[in-house]
Amino acid sequence: MGKKIPLPMMILAILGFCYMLLPIVIVVLAGLTAGEFLTFPPKGLSFRWVIAFLQSEKYLSSFFFSFKLALMTMVISTILGTAVALFLSRAQFVGRGAMRAFFLSPVVLPGVVIGFALYAFFISTGMGISRTIWGLSIGHILYSTPYVIGTVGAALASYNVSLEEAARSLGASPLRAFRKVTLPNIAQGIQAGSIFAFIVSFGQFEVSLFLSAPNSEPLPIAMYNSLRYKFDPSAAAAGIFAITLVIASVLLTNRLVNIRRLLEKQ
Amino acid sequence: MKKDNKNVTRRSVLKTGLALSAAAAVPSIFNINHAWAQDVTYDGKVFDAGGATLNIGEWGGGWEEFVRSALTNQFEKDFNCKINWDSSFPWFPKFVTKGAKDPVYDIANWNLPNLTQTKNAGDFFLNTDEVRANVPNTANCWEFAFASGAGVTWAYQPYVYAYRTDRGKAVNNFRDFWAARFANKRGTYGTENGLMHAFFMATAREFGKDQYDMNAAFKALEDAMPMKVSEFTFNMLSLLERGEVDIAVHIEGEALSLKQKGVPVDVWQWDSHPILTQTKTISRYAKPMQKKLAFALLNRTLEPSFLNAFGDKFLWRPTNSKATITASLAKEGVMNTASATEAFWVPDWNFFVKNKLEITDRLNAIFGL
Amino acid sequence: MTEASAQVGFHQPGSYQRHMKWLLVVPLVIFWVIFFVIPVGLMFATSFNSQIIGQVAVTSDLTLDNYIRFFSRSNYLLAAWRSVLLAIVVSVITLIVAYPMAYLIAKTENQARNTFLLILVLSAMQLDMVIRLYGMMVILGDNGLINQMLAGLGLIKVDEPIQFMYNFLGVVLGLVQFALPFMILTLMGVIAGIDPSLEEAARSLGASRRRAFLRVTLPASMPGILSGSLLVFALSISSYIVPALMGGFRVGVLPIHIFQQVAEGARFQFGATISVILFILSAAAVATYLRVGSSKSGGLA
Numbered sequence: 001m002g003k004k005i006p007l008p009m010m011i012l013a014i015l016g017f018c019y020m021l022l023p024i025v026i027v028v029l030a031g032l033t034a035g036e037f038l039t040f041p042p043k044g045l046s047f048r049w050v051i052a053f054l055q056s057e058k059y060l061s062s063f064f065f066s067f068k069l070a071l072m073t074m075v076i077s078t079i080l081g082t083a084v085a086l087f088l089s090r091a092q093f094v095g096r097g098a099m100r101a102f103f104l105s106p107v108v109l110p111g112v113v114i115g116f117a118l119y120a121f122f123i124s125t126g127m128g129i130s131r132t133i134w135g136l137s138i139g140h141i142l143y144s145t146p147y148v149i150g151t152v153g154a155a156l157a158s159y160n161v162s163l164e165e166a167a168r169s170l171g172a173s174p175l176r177a178f179r180k181v182t183l184p185n186i187a188q189g190i191q192a193g194s195i196f197a198f199i200v201s202f203g204q205f206e207v208s209l210f211l212s213a214p215n216s217e218p219l220p221i222a223m224y225n226s227l228r229y230k231f232d233p234s235a236a237a238a239g240i241f242a243i244t245l246v247i248a249s250v251l252l253t254n255r256l257v258n259i260r261r262l263l264e265k266q
Numbered sequence: 267m268k269k270d271n272k273n274v275t276r277r278s279v280l281k282t283g284l285a286l287s288a289a290a291a292v293p294s295i296f297n298i299n300h301a302w303a304q305d306v307t308y309d310g311k312v313f314d315a316g317g318a319t320l321n322i323g324e325w326g327g328g329w330e331e332f333v334r335s336a337l338t339n340q341f342e343k344d345f346n347c348k349i350n351w352d353s354s355f356p357w358f359p360k361f362v363t364k365g366a367k368d369p370v371y372d373i374a375n376w377n378l379p380n381l382t383q384t385k386n387a388g389d390f391f392l393n394t395d396e397v398r399a400n401v402p403n404t405a406n407c408w409e410f411a412f413a414s415g416a417g418v419t420w421a422y423q424p425y426v427y428a429y430r431t432d433r434g435k436a437v438n439n440f441r442d443f444w445a446a447r448f449a450n451k452r453g454t455y456g457t458e459n460g461l462m463h464a465f466f467m468a469t470a471r472e473f474g475k476d477q478y479d480m481n482a483a484f485k486a487l488e489d490a491m492p493m494k495v496s497e498f499t500f501n502m503l504s505l506l507e508r509g510e511v512d513i514a515v516h517i518e519g520e521a522l523s524l525k526q527k528g529v530p531v532d533v534w535q536w537d538s539h540p541i542l543t544q545t546k547t548i549s550r551y552a553k554p555m556q557k558k559l560a561f562a563l564l565n566r567t568l569e570p571s572f573l574n575a576f577g578d579k580f581l582w583r584p585t586n587s588k589a590t591i592t593a594s595l596a597k598e599g600v601m602n603t604a605s606a607t608e609a610f611w612v613p614d615w616n617f618f619v620k621n622k623l624e625i626t627d628r629l630n631a632i633f634g635l
Numbered sequence: 636m637t638e639a640s641a642q643v644g645f646h647q648p649g650s651y652q653r654h655m656k657w658l659l660v661v662p663l664v665i666f667w668v669i670f671f672v673i674p675v676g677l678m679f680a681t682s683f684n685s686q687i688i689g690q691v692a693v694t695s696d697l698t699l700d701n702y703i704r705f706f707s708r709s710n711y712l713l714a715a716w717r718s719v720l721l722a723i724v725v726s727v728i729t730l731i732v733a734y735p736m737a738y739l740i741a742k743t744e745n746q747a748r749n750t751f752l753l754i755l756v757l758s759a760m761q762l763d764m765v766i767r768l769y770g771m772m773v774i775l776g777d778n779g780l781i782n783q784m785l786a787g788l789g790l791i792k793v794d795e796p797i798q799f800m801y802n803f804l805g806v807v808l809g810l811v812q813f814a815l816p817f818m819i820l821t822l823m824g825v826i827a828g829i830d831p832s833l834e835e836a837a838r839s840l841g842a843s844r845r846r847a848f849l850r851v852t853l854p855a856s857m858p859g860i861l862s863g864s865l866l867v868f869a870l871s872i873s874s875y876i877v878p879a880l881m882g883g884f885r886v887g888v889l890p891i892h893i894f895q896q897v898a899e900g901a902r903f904q905f906g907a908t909i910s911v912i913l914f915i916l917s918a919a920a921v922a923t924y925l926r927v928g929s930s931k932s933g934g935l936a
Contacts, residue, residue, distance in 0.1 A: 005742050006844060012735035019732065020759045020815045023770030027762055030769065036527040039507060040773045058331045080663045087659035097925050101918065103663065106671055107869040108917035110890040112898050113910045114675065120363055120691050121674035131352070138670050145663065146869070150862045151821050157858035158828045188824035195820065199760045206875055209898060210360065214352040217326060223763050225353050226327020227500040234328075235766040242761040250754050254746075359901040362689030387689040387901070450777075456884040458899035494801060495884035504769060509778045626900065631710055635887035 028243070031236025038233040049237040059238060062222035066202050069133060069218060073140040073201040078194040080141075081148025088149070089156040103149050106142040111206025115139055119210040131213045139207040144200045148193035155189020202242075306554045308561035310402035315347040320559045323360075323374035326353025329580070336575045341566055347559055358384045366390045369549035373560040376545050377460040378414055382615035383622070391416040391547040400561045403568035403586065408604070410541075411585040413612040417547035420567050421582040424610075425464050425540050426533040428506060428521035429513040437534045440472050443490065443513055450492040453502050453514035457629040460542070461499070465515045466625065467613035468538050477613055480621065484628050495633055506531055517542050518595075519581030526594065539609045544582070679914075682907040689901050701908035711909070714887040717803070719916055721888060722872035725810045726864045729818045732811065733863070734856075737822035760816045768880045771809055775799035801883030809881035810871050817870065818863040825859030826852070861928045865921065872917050889913040 035043030053059050118139050122130035129135040167177040205220040223235050338349050358380050360370045366388040394412045398404045411419040429437045455462040467477050474482030494511050496502045499520050505511045507529050521533045548560045573584035577592040591602050680693045682701055705711045743749045774780050782796040837847040875890040896906035
């Protein structure tokens with residue numbers, strides 16, 4: 001490892017990690033406080049607030065609602081976004097850049113604009129999906145898909161299409177050529193894109209503000225609502241729980257489908 | 267006008283829409299003609315709602331957890347109904363987007379500036395007299411509980427300065443906030459925050475000739491810069507706890523809870539005695555069963571047993587004269603008597619709402635937004 | 636993904652390449668037209684109506700009053716300028732900070748270490764912004780760790796801390812922290828996809844390590860750089876919560892004004908006006924960027 005990575009690069013990377021992680025470390029430590037309120041340095045360490053979070057019906061149900069919503073959003077965004085990225089990387093036509101920008105455009109608007117516009121639209125058309133999980137996930141998909149298009153597009157751009165053509169000319173069917181040659185090459189892009197889609201949806205506050213459904217609001221809304229009135233470390237505890245879940249799911253996916261092993265075959 | 271637009275929208279959806287035109291064509295459930303009987307009455311007794319759903323707009327998080335366990339879970343059982351709880355504030359844009367005739371919530375809980383804004387934007391709520399006639403527990407409420415003209419205020423707490431006790435002498439004057447020692451160590455809230463609205467009105471009253479003297483308030487707030495501006499009270503408590511601010515606009519209960527946890531802070535109640543209120547409104551065009559349930563829920567909210575439990579938990583004070591002040595507040599000398607509540611001042615929110623655009627612009631300019 | 640491959644597989648090479656690839660894009664185009672173009676278009680249209688609180692639908696009463704209001708007030712113009720500047724500054728800084736990090740992850744072959752680094756990046760994305768702000772405050776506040784350290788070293792006076800927060804700098808610092816994982820994940824895939832033999836070839840031809848990097852690796856990462864910085868630009872120009880909290884409600888950017896008008900004031904027409912202006916500014920910036928970018932990367936991104 002040290003051999004391949006130049007030292008200056010290594011130092012810069014480590015400093016970058018420190019900057020990115022320091023606030024997170026502080027929140028995690030503050031969330032593990034044994035005291036009554038959020039403070040740093042923490043007053044002794046304990047899991048009491050994490051346990052309190054796990055015992056809170058409200059937070060936990062919001063957590064799982066957000067999880068479900070983010071999964072739905074992730075699956076749809078990844079499928080639609082990857083398809084569009086494939087298209088954009090292969091089709092040659094005037095206005096390709098414009099189309100790319102078109103798909104990116106929801107992200108440049110604040111979430112509250114999309115959320116409100118959709119809310120008013122659902123009501124005025126009488127679609128009956130305002131303030132349901134369906135309406136909410138539509139808003140989230142608008143925000144998540146551009147990330148998938150971006151990352152998969154970048155992965156496709158750095159990869160040479162002639163490889164797939166070569167495979168095809170050797171008699172592989174298009175599906176086989178795609179699966180065996182293209183897919184492994186862009187797998188990391190797709191993985192990154194779907195992670196984005198999930199996390200953007202999971203942390204989405206503004207889009208959800210107008211669209212969230214009664215009785216089951218997403219975690220960021222529940223957290224924000226609670227933080228308006230309560231000064232305790234449960235929001236930090238929710239973060240600790242979320243991070244634990246991320247670690248578990250990364251380890252699990254690495255075990256089940258080792259995408260990197262696919263990559264090594266390239 | 268609104269109808270025209272609806273047609274245009276639907277047409278364009280059908281024109282373009284392949285996937286979802288079917289969904290759009292489904293007859294609108296919102297077009298059902300409610301036979302809103304204006305004459306629904308309620309006498310305070312338990313009744314069977316036959317599984318009806320009641321839409322409420324009410325705060326979430328820990329507040330929701332408590333209110334569910336202390337009030338609404340039992341309510342659902344007793345009245346055989348289901349509560350649809352929406353805590354995605356703000357309610358105002360949601361109300362106006364759906365229109366008065368098709369209320370987004372049957373019963374909603376508010377701060378007064380937002381309530382007044384909505385009330386003035388259309389015929390959304392039953393007026394106070396209509397509510398009083400159908401909610402027996404209102405008979406025991408202090409008169410200021412009806413000051414909004416639209417709903418019934420069920421809990422309140424005074425606005426205060428929360429200040430660090432370890433940074434110089436105690437605060438005992440509204441103008442202490444402007445003291446030189448608090449430069450860049452004074453905390454208030456964003457332009458659209460309810461606490462900022464109250465602070466603005468109190469500042470006008472203190473520095474001007476009365477609460478309507480907006481220019482005096484703008485001038486005073488300009489003089490108070492640099493301030494630290496926050497969005498919610500939690501964040502302000504963090505700022506206080508870390509010593510980033512030494513004095514902050516706040517509300518009594520939360521600031522006292524910080525004190526009780528051992529942080530060196532204390533509170534000083536403004537001498538103009540404005541109060542932050544929790545007020546529930548009932549939507550005029552709610553369907554009859556929902557309206558009746560809303561009356562019943564409001565009546566339950568005003569029960570001393572709930573108000574006492576709520577006060578113990580969050581240090582809010584009750585508006586019902588039969589309820590009691592929680593022990594920790596009582597220890598500080600807070601009483602629930604006619605004379606103790608006489609001094610309370612409910613700022614003229616109608617005036618505020620009328621001038622809101624101007625106020626927002628000027629405050630933005632002062633903050634540098 | 637499965638849909639894409641299925642569509643690819645159904646058709647003969649020739650026809651698939653000519654026509655069927657349009658099938659890849661049609662579903663999302665329809666989705667975008669129904670749920671983005673029409674709703675947002677209708678909202679944008681209301682910017683040409685007079686401002687009536689609570690009025691939602693488009694009316695035939697056309698006026699430019701809202702635009703006049705926007706362009707005649709210096710604070711809105713300043714906010715527009717600040718929004719664009721902020722997004723550009725954050726994109727550049729994030730790119731510079733993220734590249735070595737992404738490079739490190741991409742070039743780490745040890746499976747366990749690689750997974751560990753990935754977990755670090757993902758963990759950084761998982762904290763809610765409101766609570767993350769608390770962490771930033773502990774570090775950057777007037778009484779924060781950095782100011783305490785500087786005061787301890789005698790570099791500053793205790794009662795004259797450096798303002799790292801509640802100003803433009805604070806918003807930049809917060810947004811960079813927020814955007815880093817997005818940039819890293821975008822770059823990482825691209826850097827990992829670069830054929831290592833390219834760099835080796837360059838070096839075997841006598842290029843110095845730095846030269847090989849600058850001439851081979853960096854140009855080959857261009858698609859990721861373009862794509863990532865575009866995402867970060869969009870993320871920054873539309874962010875409400877970070878400027879609001881890190882700027883302490885004293886750094887005016889367009890999303891804060893939009894939030895005030897739409898979510899808090901129900902002044903939809905004026906909110907729509909600011910949104911239109913934000914949209915046009917972003918579109919212009921993105922178009923310029925794509926034009927410059929595609930000429931540099933041969934149209935790859």
